[in-house]
Amino acid sequence: MRPPHRKLVQHLEERGHVHELTFSCYRRMPLLTNDLWRTWFCEAVDRAVARHDYRLFAFVIMPEHVHLLVQPRQDASPISSLLTAIKRPFSGRIKRDLMQRSSPLVETLTVRQRPGVETFRFWQEGPGYDRNLFEPNAIVLAVDYIHCNPVRRGLCERAIDWKWSSARYHLLPAEPLDPLLPRLTPLPPELLE
Numbered sequence: 001m002r003p004p005h006r007k008l009v010q011h012l013e014e015r016g017h018v019h020e021l022t023f024s025c026y027r028r029m030p031l032l033t034n035d036l037w038r039t040w041f042c043e044a045v046d047r048a049v050a051r052h053d054y055r056l057f058a059f060v061i062m063p064e065h066v067h068l069l070v071q072p073r074q075d076a077s078p079i080s081s082l083l084t085a086i087k088r089p090f091s092g093r094i095k096r097d098l099m100q101r102s103s104p105l106v107e108t109l110t111v112r113q114r115p116g117v118e119t120f121r122f123w124q125e126g127p128g129y130d131r132n133l134f135e136p137n138a139i140v141l142a143v144d145y146i147h148c149n150p151v152r153r154g155l156c157e158r159a160i161d162w163k164w165s166s167a168r169y170h171l172l173p174a175e176p177l178d179p180l181l182p183r184l185t186p187l188p189p190e191l192l193e
Helices: 035-051 079-100 136-152 167-171
Strands: 018-024 054-061 065-072 110-114 117-120 129-133
Touching: 018 079, 018 136, 035 054, 035 065, 035 079, 054 136, 065 079, 065 136, 129 136, 136 167
Parallel strands: none
Antiparallel strands: 018 065, 018 129, 054 065, 110 117
């Protein structure tokens, strides 16, 4: 019997490109629905972006997936390293939290890879989706798309009403930044020309 086909995502590490990254929770389960876990995710993004030398321009945390708009700086790590640095510590923290509470979700998220080998899986296997952006219009459209996710899903009426997004940062720049959200970098003018 052949193993199931796995979609392969190629990360094109082109200098100056912005990357729209999308990745999902295991089996697209709505696991990102409580504020504590979303806060932990924001902390993981902050640490990984700083450690791997990326700029974070926009993001949204949806119940079952995440969108990040990032750009590597001059000496940045590969995108796969950034994703690993976000996902692995976060999912480990979730597993510890679930085990401390004896949650049945531990069993639901533990998958058998092969006989004798089980893995806790918070994230869908694989790297997710990565789209390179270099045209100013495409970057602006990606920011809008990211911010409109909660509105399209009926989670809020306006993008700025969804706490777990960078929409307020972009649309209401005079507002104070929420300290629970990841630090953002303003879009540089050269990306918007």
